[in-house]
Amino acid sequence: MPDGLGPPFAEPLFNRIALIGIGLIGSSIARICRRKGLAREIVAADSSAKVREEAAALALAGRIVATPAEAAEGSDLVILCVPVGAIGRAAQEVAPHLLPGAILSDVGSVKTAIIKAVAPHVPAAADFVPAHPVAGTEQSGPCAGFASLFHNRWCILTPPAGANPKAIARLSSFWKGAGANVEIMDASHHDLVLAITSHLPHLIAYNIVGTAADLEQVTQSEVIKFSAGGFRDFTRIAASDPVMWRDIFLNNRDAVLETLGRFNEDLIALQRMIRNGDGKSLFDLFTRTRAIRRGIIEQGQETAAPDFGRRTSEE
Ligand code: NAP
Numbered sequence: 001m002p003d004g005l006g007p008p009f010a011e012p013l014f015n016r017i018a019l020i021g022i023g024l025i026g027s028s029i030a031r032i033c034r035r036k037g038l039a040r041e042i043v044a045a046d047s048s049a050k051v052r053e054e055a056a057a058l059a060l061a062g063r064i065v066a067t068p069a070e071a072a073e074g075s076d077l078v079i080l081c082v083p084v085g086a087i088g089r090a091a092q093e094v095a096p097h098l099l100p101g102a103i104l105s106d107v108g109s110v111k112t113a114i115i116k117a118v119a120p121h122v123p124a125a126a127d128f129v130p131a132h133p134v135a136g137t138e139q140s141g142p143c144a145g146f147a148s149l150f151h152n153r154w155c156i157l158t159p160p161a162g163a164n165p166k167a168i169a170r171l172s173s174f175w176k177g178a179g180a181n182v183e184i185m186d187a188s189h190h191d192l193v194l195a196i197t198s199h200l201p202h203l204i205a206y207n208i209v210g211t212a213a214d215l216e217q218v219t220q221s222e223v224i225k226f227s228a229g230g231f232r233d234f235t236r237i238a239a240s241d242p243v244m245w246r247d248i249f250l251n252n253r254d255a256v257l258e259t260l261g262r263f264n265e266d267l268i269a270l271q272r273m274i275r276n277g278d279g280k281s282l283f284d285l286f287t288r289t290r291a292i293r294r295g296i297i298e299q300g301q302e303t304a305a306p307d308f309g310r311r312t313s314e315e
Contacts, residue, residue, distance in 0.1 A: 005148060005179060008037035013174050016041040018075035020068045020090050022055045024136060025107045026081035027145030030060040032178045035147045045071035055142045072097040080106035084247035088117030100125035103167050107133055109194065111158040111187035113251035119160060127167035132156045133180060138240040151179035152300060158187040195255035199248055200263060205237035
């Protein structure tokens with residue numbers, strides 16, 4: 001049965017792609033590369049022996065090695081798919097092994113801090129083009145990945161000033177080949193947009209689930225037993241990888257604090273509406289927010305089907 005991902009490329013876009021970190025995102029890239037023939041050869045590196053074993057059992061790459069340096073050797077595209085806090089170190093390790101003309105990229109969820117950590121290591125003969133595929137799930141590891149993860153999702157490229165336009169175009173083609181829509185954005189703007197659309201919602205989910213778990217008058221078993229509607233949706237987001245999200249908040253501090261300040265002000269306004277019995281303001285706000293969800297559905301980023309938390313893929 002057709003999977004909707006289209007036919008493979010007649011000619012691969014890259015000769016050898018190195019994926020540093022073969023977890024959820026790295027393994028999804030490996031799967032779509034293989035499915036679409038985006039690269040002649042795939043080499044993966046992961047610091048975890050258990051992850052390397054899992055990736056080998058899934059035949060995700062032609063070679064699976066322990067160090068970023070080994071994987072980068074001879075590759076014309078190197079993508080860093082490790083947690084944000086580990087990306088600078090991984091860049092330092094691959095840098096001396098990059099081929100002249102190679103593209104170094106990443107998939108980190110934060111961009112300004114990553115550019116600051118990676119750019120100083122990039123040799124003059126290679127091109128650094130940072131990227132963020134806005135697609136994922138609350139799961140981690142190579143078994144959680146799938147080839148259609150990026151299909152019809154956005155991939156945001158944040159090339160630093162003076163980046164090579166040919167390298168940007170090649171990486172755009174790669175992500176389009178993986179099924180994504182590509183947008184180019186300034187790194188600090190990316191961080192602000194993602195702070196409100198992704199980072200703040202995760203912070204709220206972590207907070208509300210934490211609060212519910214700590215409530216003394218309501219037992220843990222009651223929280224789980226009656227987790228209908230809203231709370232269950234929050235628990236899905238709050239189950240996201242702790243390392244990944246710790247690193248995101250530590251590395252997008254300013255934008256997150258800025259949006260959190262705005263959020264707190266709006267929350268106080270809501271509190272006042274409830275206290276004052278201001279039903280009209282509550283109704284007007286909820287009507288506006290409903291229209292936002294309709295807009296997301298109309299743009300194909302979500303379906304209108306009722307979601308009881310059973311789907312497997314979502315950012
Ligand atoms: P993941 O499933 O946990 O995979 C990351 C892998 O990298 C793990 O196997 C980890 O091994 C390995 N690793 C860590 N440090 C390493 C190093 N120095 N060298 C080689 N391997 C190393 O995480 P993920 O969800 O794929 O996330 C990877 C990146 O994608 C992050 O930067 C994240 O911000 C970004 N991203 C994630 C999502 C999402 O929804 N998950 C969406 C878009 C972008 P250990 O387990 O031993 O540490």
